[in-house]
Amino acid sequence: MSLTGQNLIAGQYSGDIEQGFTAFNAFTGEPMSTTFADATSSEVETAITRAHEAFCSYSQLDAPMRARFLRTIGEQILALGDELVEIASTETGLPHMRIQGERGRTVGQLGLFADLLESGEYQAVIDHADPAREPLPKPDTRLGYLPLGVVGVFAASNFPLAFSTAGGDTASALAAGCPVVMKAHAAHPGTSELVAKAITTAAQLCDIDAGVFSLIQGKNYAIASQIVKHPLIKAVGFTGSERVGMILQRQIWEREEPIPFYGELGSVNPQFLMPNKLASEGSELAQGLVASMMMGQGQFCTSPGIWVLVADDNYDAFTSVVAEEIKKQPAGVMLTPQMAAGFKQSVEARKAVAGVTLLAESEAGEGHQVQASVFETDLSTFIANESLQEEVFGTSALIVKCSDFNEVLQFSTLIKGNLTASIHALDTDLSQSKTLALSVAHKVGRLIYNQMPTGVEVCASMNHGGPFPASTDLRTTSVGSEAIKRFQRPICYQNMPNELLPSLLQG
Structure with a gap:
């Protein structure tokens, strides 16, 4: 698959590559041949707006359908074959074996969330009514969870697959029922475009609104600010430096509506x-x-x-x-x-x-x-x-x-x-x-x-986070099945008829 160098916004390629940037061959330090577009403010606006439009239908998909979508993304990533491995290795300097392992982990993360959805992404908490309680009857109350809305995700430099386009933040947000606007990392834009195409193809195969995912390319810092400040963005996932992460955090604090910012900003792992x-x-x-x-x-x-x-x-x-x-x-x-x-x-x-x-x-x-x-x-x-x-x-x-x-x-x-x-x-x-x-x-x-810290197991019991600056919200994890909770919020249903309840709360 040849690279276009463009943004992939709601299934459509867009962007002027004449005024863009190039990635570097990490082994030689020389610029690579493809020029990538710097997204315009209008293109970012379109991506966020289309994601918001897709939220209505995507958030209503039942769990088995979302699980099918995640598994299909994994299948399409594998279908990219050696081309993905070659481009990712050239852009990052990481050996083929490392990229192959990371591809397996990425597909495994998608599968983990698919399994979670199929088994019930949360445990129902139900307190039945007690009309005989004195002095007042007790109503029926049931605790469930709703997706937050459109999520902005910033790709990591050091994991071109597992923490980037279809990585943990994207997988958990899509699993939660949230469309994603992904800001690709300028260190591996070609890798990002290939994986974005896999996600877009999966959405087509599953008959899902293409606005559920968009890839934004660019080195313009204004892109990041526009994403985190946009009123239709309801949460942000970020992996990067403490300096940049805190700039984004301050911009979120200045919003009229503050939103969750899940930033991983640095760790020395003593x-x-x-x-x-x-x-x-x-x-x-x-x-x-x-x-x-x-x-x-x-x-x-x-x-x-x-x-x-x-x-x-x-x-x-x-x-x-x-x-x-x-x-x-x-x-x-x-x-x-x-x-x-x-x-x-x-x-x-x-x-x-x-x-x-x-x-x-x-x-x-x-x-x-x-x-x-x-x-x-x-x-x-x-x-x-x-x-x-x-x-x-x-x-x-x-x-x-x-x-x-x-x-x-x-x-x-x-x-x-x-x-x-x-x-x-x-x-x-x-x-x-x-x-x-x-x-x-x-x-x-x-x-x-008695083990070294390198390596993170992707499983239900994993916690990948920690006190600042390891992460900006120490109560959450970016790896493992618990990560889905970052992009959901609790809601209590009181005295609701069975027909109006989510399936996990019925009965």
Whole structure:
């Protein structure tokens, strides 16, 4: 399928590619051949208006029909075949195997929500009437859920499939009964167009109003502002930097009608290495942490960015293995040349912090390739420099040396919110681990024991969120079946006849 470079608005291609932008070949850093349109204000308006028009019919579809739509999207994504894998890999620099795995996860997410719809997307809460209650009769009340309306979704840079066009936010919003206006990420516009075509084809096959989904291309910042400020947008899903996310959040607060903003803005995912585990398995821990940090060139939201341990007699042996492992790593490419430049700038800034030491760097690269790096510092330096809490997006980590376990506990109270944290321990560490876990649990959305944080299981029990800045609403998850609740609102039906109730509340 050849790329048009245009927006795909309610099933129709639109956009002037003569005044647009190009993606970059992540491996070479050179511009690619297709020019993509910068959406106009009129095109964004049309996408949102058509989505609002489609909401009336789409929100009334029964659960089996919505499930069929989601499964059909998955089938159409698979039907794109090798072309999707090739374009996504070229645009992002991610290997084919990673893209294939992410495609499987994307289709799996769609299937998860389809399963949820077919089994009942919420549990009915029914309190029957009691006309004999004194002093007043009790009415029949039943709690259900309604879709919010049109949802604006911003694609992630680091997951061109699983957190982008048909990814978790889109899948959960469509499952909830909400049309989606998707803002594609400029790092992988070709990938976005192919997946958008799959969604559009699925809507045609299922006889669903084409306004249920639109893809907006562009690098113009005004596009994002128009989407979040538009009165017909009823919720927003965003994955990106804290700086951009907070700009959008402030714009939403200024709306006449504030709406939910589900932003994932950054996480350093601290790793706590308990003393007996370090003494027994220090070499394995060092190798595992480096391997986890290197996954996806460090461009995972769950990449282990801070490693915390007591600097006891085993510390030097541990850091020696870390240094050896880092030096073995080849230079790598990042998603875009701009991200590579940003990573290099962050690493140089960290080198300039007094009290922070560069432990080791990987092989030097050429052009826009980047080196992996691990730094070390002590707790007092960490406390004095708030910048050390900021995520370095890429292959870099910071070891925080603590003088004793009390300092480890102090660290756990000082960190900002994170998606994850891991405690690496033996049974002989359990007493301290329990104390630590009670503290760290208040800082994360997922607490892990003896496993690395990279990788998120898509299942009913998963929580992918956390206190700010990990997410802007710590009560929700962007992964797993519970994500559907972000785009629904509760409604109580009182004394309603059976014929007027949703099917899940009848009887």
